[in-house]
Each structure stands twice: as structure tokens, then as C-alpha cells.
Amino acid sequence: MMNYPERILMGPGPSSVSQRVLRALGAPTMGHLDPRYIELMDETCALMRRVYQTDNPLTFPVSATGMAGMECVATNLLEPGDEAIVCVNGVFGGRMADVMERCGATVHRLEADWGRVFSDEEVAGVVQKHPKAKLLGIVHAETSTGAHQPIEGVSRIVHEAGMLLLVDAVTSLGGHPVKVDEWEIDAIYSGTQKCLSCPPGLSPVSFSPRAVEVIEGRKSKPQSWYLDVTMLKDYYLGKGKRAYHHTAPVNMVYALREALEIVLEEGLEERFARHEAQHRRLRAGLGRLGIDYIPEHSLHTLNCVRIPEGADDAAVRGRLLEDYNIEIGAGLGPFAGKAWRIGLMGHAATQANVDLLLAALVECLE
Amino acid sequence: MMNYPERILMGPGPSSVSQRVLRALGAPTMGHLDPRYIELMDETCALMRRVYQTDNPLTFPVSATGMAGMECVATNLLEPGDEAIVCVNGVFGGRMADVMERCGATVHRLEADWGRVFSDEEVAGVVQKHPKAKLLGIVHAETSTGAHQPIEGVSRIVHEAGMLLLVDAVTSLGGHPVKVDEWEIDAIYSGTQKCLSCPPGLSPVSFSPRAVEVIEGRKSKPQSWYLDVTMLKDYYLGKGKRAYHHTAPVNMVYALREALEIVLEEGLEERFARHEAQHRRLRAGLGRLGIDYIPEHSLHTLNCVRIPEGADDAAVRGRLLEDYNIEIGAGLGPFAGKAWRIGLMGHAATQANVDLLLAALVECLE
Numbered sequence: 001m002m003n004y005p006e007r008i009l010m011g012p013g014p015s016s017v018s019q020r021v022l023r024a025l026g027a028p029t030m031g032h033l034d035p036r037y038i039e040l041m042d043e044t045c046a047l048m049r050r051v052y053q054t055d056n057p058l059t060f061p062v063s064a065t066g067m068a069g070m071e072c073v074a075t076n077l078l079e080p081g082d083e084a085i086v087c088v089n090g091v092f093g094g095r096m097a098d099v100m101e102r103c104g105a106t107v108h109r110l111e112a113d114w115g116r117v118f119s120d121e122e123v124a125g126v127v128q129k130h131p132k133a134k135l136l137g138i139v140h141a142e143t144s145t146g147a148h149q150p151i152e153g154v155s156r157i158v159h160e161a162g163m164l165l166l167v168d169a170v171t172s173l174g175g176h177p178v179k180v181d182e183w184e185i186d187a188i189y190s191g192t193q194k195c196l197s198c199p200p201g202l203s204p205v206s207f208s209p210r211a212v213e214v215i216e217g218r219k220s221k222p223q224s225w226y227l228d229v230t231m232l233k234d235y236y237l238g239k240g241k242r243a244y245h246h247t248a249p250v251n252m253v254y255a256l257r258e259a260l261e262i263v264l265e266e267g268l269e270e271r272f273a274r275h276e277a278q279h280r281r282l283r284a285g286l287g288r289l290g291i292d293y294i295p296e297h298s299l300h301t302l303n304c305v306r307i308p309e310g311a312d313d314a315a316v317r318g319r320l321l322e323d324y325n326i327e328i329g330a331g332l333g334p335f336a337g338k339a340w341r342i343g344l345m346g347h348a349a350t351q352a353n354v355d356l357l358l359a360a361l362v363e364c365l366e
Numbered sequence: 367m368m369n370y371p372e373r374i375l376m377g378p379g380p381s382s383v384s385q386r387v388l389r390a391l392g393a394p395t396m397g398h399l400d401p402r403y404i405e406l407m408d409e410t411c412a413l414m415r416r417v418y419q420t421d422n423p424l425t426f427p428v429s430a431t432g433m434a435g436m437e438c439v440a441t442n443l444l445e446p447g448d449e450a451i452v453c454v455n456g457v458f459g460g461r462m463a464d465v466m467e468r469c470g471a472t473v474h475r476l477e478a479d480w481g482r483v484f485s486d487e488e489v490a491g492v493v494q495k496h497p498k499a500k501l502l503g504i505v506h507a508e509t510s511t512g513a514h515q516p517i518e519g520v521s522r523i524v525h526e527a528g529m530l531l532l533v534d535a536v537t538s539l540g541g542h543p544v545k546v547d548e549w550e551i552d553a554i555y556s557g558t559q560k561c562l563s564c565p566p567g568l569s570p571v572s573f574s575p576r577a578v579e580v581i582e583g584r585k586s587k588p589q590s591w592y593l594d595v596t597m598l599k600d601y602y603l604g605k606g607k608r609a610y611h612h613t614a615p616v617n618m619v620y621a622l623r624e625a626l627e628i629v630l631e632e633g634l635e636e637r638f639a640r641h642e643a644q645h646r647r648l649r650a651g652l653g654r655l656g657i658d659y660i661p662e663h664s665l666h667t668l669n670c671v672r673i674p675e676g677a678d679d680a681a682v683r684g685r686l687l688e689d690y691n692i693e694i695g696a697g698l699g700p701f702a703g704k705a706w707r708i709g710l711m712g713h714a715a716t717q718a719n720v721d722l723l724l725a726a727l728v729e730c731l732e
Contacts, residue, residue: 001386001389001390001393002390002393002406002620004393004394004396004620005394005396005400005402006394007394007395007396007397007400009395009396009397011397013613014395014396014397014398014613014616016394016395017394017395020367022392022393022394022395022617023367023392024367024368025391025392025617026388026389026391026392027367027368027370027388028370028371028372028373028382028383028388029373029375029380029382029383029388029559029565029566030370030371030373030375030380031373031375031377031380031693032380032566034371034373034687034693035687036371040368063430063431063434063567064429064430064431064434064592065429065430065612065613065614065615066612066613067591067592067612067613068429068430068434068592068612070591071590071591071592095591098591099591102587102588102589102590102591103589191613193395193613199395199615199616199617199618200395200398200613200614200615200616200617201429201567201615201617201618221468222468223468223469223589223590224437224468224589224590225433225436225437225461225464225465225468226430226433226434226437244698246431246432246433246434247379247380247431247432247433247557247559247566248431248566249431249565249566249567249618250380250565250566251388251391251565251566251567252565252567252615252618254368254370255617321400321401327397327400332610
């Protein structure tokens with residue numbers, strides 16, 4: 001057996017995974033059509049609905065990582081010739097626009113500076129400007145900037161214009177409230193490796209009945225066979241016999257089921273409060289070191305901070321990893337060399353980890 | 367901890383996974399940009415090249431199951447307006463044609479009865495009929511019929527016509543010889559959960575330098591962002607710093623690395639011989655029960671047999687699973703209710719499993 005280092009994962013994801021989830025991951029593999037597995041998969045989807053706070057029947061784990069979840073919602077909802085609006089204030093909004101263009105859609109970008117969030121007024125403006133758009137896509141938790149986008153106002157505006165609302169919740173699900181039904185989100189995706197603290201490999205998605213109606217009314221097949229929800233639903237929601245589509249990643253689903261159980265045992269509100277408390281502790285500690293946050297509306301789960309004057313970005317991150325076994329993330333795009341991204345996600349969002357990181361940073365910045 | 371049943375997996379996949387691979391799967395999660403993980407991933411790709419018998423630099427695990435590997439090779443090699451030929455003699459050839467049509471290609475199908483393989487003459491005929499096709503796709507190991515397609519003659523014909531050769535090796539890699547370089551295969555995909563005996567979740571793919579050239583000369587972006595090889599290669603093959611694309615399924619790659627190590631420790635030739643020996647043992651035993659094989663050219667790894675007169679398909683499979691803990695597969699498409707598919711793959715291809723299944727079948731067919 002190789003020697004796998006036990007890192008403290010405080011970067012933009014993956015986050016540290018508990019022993020309980022790792023043990024579930026390593027349980028004996030079953031067949032993907034085994035009645036016992038189907039039962040376990042149904043349980044997993046039910047747990048997922050509770051964490052997403054939704055009754056949407058079409059809620060399941062895409063058999064690939066978070067970005068495939070993004071591609072899944074885009075490829076099922078959009079057809080060539082459709083118009084879409086995407087709010088871009090970081091890497092993941094930009095990526096969403098790219099993915100939608102590859103679906104043959106005309107994408108209208110609403111841009112904002114990195115680190116900023118969008119106001120209701122800005123969203124109202126772009127919706128008015130492109131009334132024929134089928135949907136508006138927005139990132140709830142922008143992993144590249146740490147900005148925390150309010151969704152409720154946006155949702156009202158988008159639905160008044162008769163559009164669908166598509167939300168990226170990769171870095172918020174399990175760490176911040178994500179209320180799919182209350183916020184009337186039509187399509188949403190996340191990753192397992194962030195605040196759910198399951199290894200990377202699956203993408204929990206959910207579609208509203210309104211979104212399902214749009215998919216059922218398509219004129220063309222979704223361009224991706226692998227992500228085609230019209231076929232996937234016969235496996236995830238089939239009555240009685242489940243239709244084989246692809247071989248489900250059985251062991252990853254074991255791990256996700258266990259991770260979701262842990263989230264709900266802790267309690268959603270308690271879990272959000274823990275993320276907030278550790279964010280405050282980290283923020284206070286960084287403040288004492290003279291380190292500022294970049295976004296005004298910061299996520300609790302992803303802390304994007306300015307690299308202090310005189311500090312060597314790569315050297316500090318390298319030393320944190322090598323000497324302290326702590327991973328933090330580099331800046332992306334315009335933030336490369338200027339920002340560090342410190343994750344406080346799920347199993348890793350503990351007081352001990354915050355204190356260890358702060359102590360290590362003091363030494364690395366001396 | 368849930369009680370996960372320990373099945374003997376002798377269906378069309380997944381196959382049984384060894385404790386060694388399950389332990390690797392459950393090792394502590396690292397970051398996907400951690401230098402130690404990059405090293406491990408490079409080792410995994412190197413092992414994959416040895417199992418595929420290729421020097422192709424672009425050999426890596428797609429971060430999703432086998433069918434995403436099919437979609438990966440199709441979406442990268444084909445552009446809207448291209449022509450492609452697909453040989454269809456079962457579910458997976460048909461699926462390949464569907465996937466390619468969704469890429470915007472015009473697909474010419476060469477059809478054969480289920481269970482048959484294609485002769486060189488048939489392939490020469492279709493290639494002559496559609497000289498403008500960019501590639502020909504064929505299934506080496508048709509999981510739905512158990513037919514074992516020879517590739518060498520097909521390869522010569524396809525390359526003489528100036529086309530690329532695309533091969534589905536989902537059910538052969540690790541159980542039958544798959545000689546990517548010697549057979550001049552341009553693009554190939556497989557799954558982890560068959561003869562490699564790793565849980566489902568990754569798809570090993572390999573592209574020849576000729577295929578890479580075609581991809582680099584594309585006029586349009588591949589329609590899938592997630593599977594876009596032009597970006598993925600900066601992560602898998604980048605010199606020095608690796609560019610972030612998506613979060614790799616870290617633990618699944620641990621498991622695949624371990625599974626490939628096991629394959630190479632056994633030795634490719636020894637492993638193929640073991641699959642053949644167990645196939646022969648099974649075939650002889652089934653013969654004694656009066657059970658025939660459907661395909662003339664049968665795979666060793668997937669044994670597609672006629673359900674004997676008077677036997678109740680679902681009842682027998684149900685009893686095998688419930689009373690003997692053995693999974694075998696049902697027939698698909700025209701073979702539904704008529705065939706059983708018995709896998710002898712990787713860790714599950716043992717004399718003990720063959721003997722247990724035969725003993726159980728005797729009781730279930732009484």
C-alpha cells in the first residue's frame with residue numbers, strides 16, 4: 001500500500017473527507033442494477049432532496065464531477081438557436097457561458113468585476129435587454145473570488161420575465177443555505193468534494209417540474225448522450241424496473257450517501273452556523289495578520305484574501321503544504337499571484353484547522 | 367455503517383473488486399493539484415499505457431464512466447458535417463452511432479446480426495461505399511452479445527482508406543489482448559469496472575498522434591467542455607505546472623492505479639491466459655448442463671448463453687442473487703429473456719467462482 005499523505009484540505013476543494021465516508025467508499029462493490037443498490041441509490045436521492053431543500057423528483061447525482069453537472073443542466077435545457085443570459089463575475093460564470101455556447105446557444109454575458117456580486121437592478125436590466133432568453137445562469141458561490149451572490153431577488157426578476165433560473169451551487173451546498181424550492185431555482189448543480197466532504201467524482205443536480213417540462217418539449221436530442229436527462233430519469237425515477245443507461249459509479253454513491261447522512265445528522269442550520277463561526281474566527285485571525293478579504297460579500301466556505309505585501313505566493317503555499325500538511329488555493333485569472341483562497345468546507349471547517357492554519361501562516365510570513 | 371452485501375459479480379460489469387483496490391480507494395483524499403497527487407496521476411497514466419500496449423502520450427482516465435469515454439473520443443474527433451462509419455452488431459455499436467450523430471456527424475451504419483462479428487470484406491465494402499468518412503468505429507468486445515471482433519484486418523482497411531480507427535474496448539481491456547500501437551488504433555476507450563476490477567467511475571482513453579493532429583486541426587470547439595481534450599491535455603501532459611481544468615476524482619484514480627498495478631504484477635499474458643482458462647472451464651460446465659453459447663466468436667470475459675428451454679429468466683437470476691450471492695446479467699434488446707450474460711472479468715475470473723456458479727445453476731435449473 002502506498003503512503004498517501006493525510007493533508008488538511010483548506011483549498012477551494014476537495015475538502016478533507018471523514019473516515020466514515022472513506023470507509024463507505026471502500027465497501028464491497030455491488031452491481032448497478034442490484035435491488036439493494038437501487039434502494040441505496042433511492043435513499044441517496046432522497047437525502048439529496050433534503051440537503052437541497054426541494055421536493056423535485058428529478059434530483060440525482062450526475063456520474064462525473066461538478067463541471068459535468070454544469071454541462072448536464074446546460075445541455076438538457078438549451079437547444080441550438082436558444083438565447084441565454086449568464087452573469088459572469090469570475091471563472092465559473094465564464095465557464096458556464098462557454099459551456100452554453102458549445103450547446104449552440106447565443107449567450108448574453110452580464111459582466112461584473114471579479115469579487116463583486118450582481119444587484120437586482122443589474123439583473124433586471126439585462127433581462128429587459130434580452131427578453132427572448134430562455135434562461136439566466138448565475139453562480140451562487142463563486143469559487144474563484146469567494147463572492148456570495150444573493151439569489152432570491154434574482155429569482156423573482158427572472159421568473160417575472162418568464163425565464164428559467166439556473167444556479168451553480170458547487171461551493172455553497174452543505175455550507176450555506178441553498179433553498180431550491182423556496183428560491184424557485186429551476187436547475188442547480190453542485191459537487192461532492194466541497195461542503196459535503198465526499199471525494200470528488202459526482203455532481204448532485206436537481207431540476208424543477210418547470211425545467212422538466214421544457215426538457216420534455218425539446219425539438220432535438222440533448223447533444224450529450226451521457227448527460228441526457230430524458231434517459232437518465234428512467235434509471236433514477238423508473239417505476240419498478242430501472243432501465244440501464246450507464247454503469248453508475250457505485251462506490252462513489254456509497255460515499256455520497258454517507259456524506260449526506262452526516263450533513264443531516266449535524267442538521268442543516270447547525271452546519272451553516274458552524275461554517276459561519278469558523279469563517280469569523282478565520283477572518284479575525286487574518287485581520288490580526290493584516291490580511292484583507294477581497295469580496296465585500298464573502299462566502300463563509302471560501303475565503304478569498306489579498307496576499308500580503310512582500311509575501312512570496314508560491315513559496316508560502318509550498319511551505320504550508322510541505323511543512324504543515326495544509327493545502328490552500330492559489331488565485332485564478334486576474335487574481336493569480338494576488339489572492340489566496342482558503343476553504344472552510346464541511347469536515348475541514350473546524351476550529352482546530354483554523355487555528356493550525358493561522359499559526360502556520362504566522363511562521364510562513366515571518 | 368450499512369451492511370453492504372459481498373456479491374460475487376459475474377454479470378456484464380462491474381466485476382468483483384479486490385480488497386487491495388478497495389483499500390486504495392478509501393485512502394485519504396488529496397488535492398488534485400497536490401504535487402504528490404500529480405505524481406500519482408502520472409504513474410497511473412504510465413501504467414495505463416502499458417496495459418493498452420501503447421506509447422501514446424495522450425493516454426489518461428476520463429473523469430466519468432466508460433460511456434463518457436465513448437463520448438470523449440467522439441466529441442473530440444468529430445465536427446458537425448463530418449461523416450463517420452459505425453459497425454453495429456449490438457447495443458454498444460448502436461450507442462456509438464447515436465453519440466456520433468449527437469456530435470453533428472452523418473453516420474453510416476454497417477449492420478450485422480447480434481452475436482456476429484464483421485468480416486474484413488464487409489468492412490472493406492462499407493469503407494469503399496463511404497470514402498469521405500473521417501473515421502470508422504467498431505466494438506472490440508460487444509458486451510451485449512459476447513462477440514469478440516478481430517481488429518487487425520479492419521485496421522489495415524480503414525487506414526488504407528485514410529480514415530481513423532476508433533475502438534470500444536470496454537469489456538476487453540485487461541482480459542483480452544488490446545494492442546493499441548501494433549493494431550494502429552487511433553482512439554480507444556474502456557471502463558475501469560470490467561477486466562481491470564476497479565469500481566466504476568473512470569474511463570481509460572488513448573489517442574494516437576494522428577488523432578491528436580486531427581483534434582488540433584479542428585475548426586470548432588468540441589461540443590463538450592468537460593471532455594475537451596485540447597484543455598484536458600494541459601492537466602494530464604502539461605510541462606511543469608498543470609493547468610486546472612476540473613477537479614479530478616482523486617480517490618477513483620488511487621483505485622485505478624492500484625488495479626493497474628495488480629494487472630501488471632500478474633502479467634498481461636498470464637492474465638489473458640487465466641481469462642481463457644476460466645472461460646473454457648465455464649463453457650465445458652455449461653455444456654454439461656446443455657447450455658449453448660450464442661456468438662460463434664465468443665469473448666472469454668463475457669459469456670452470452672442461451673437460456674435453456676423452460677427456465678424462468680428473472681426467477682433464476684433472482685435466486686442466484688438472493689440465495690447464492692452471485693450476480694449474472696440479463697439479455698438486452700433482442701436477447702432480452704433469451705440470453706444470460708456471464709462475466710468472467712479480472713478479479714472475478716477464478717476457478718472457485720466458475721465452480722460456484724455451475725453448482726448454483728444446477729440447483730436453480732432443477
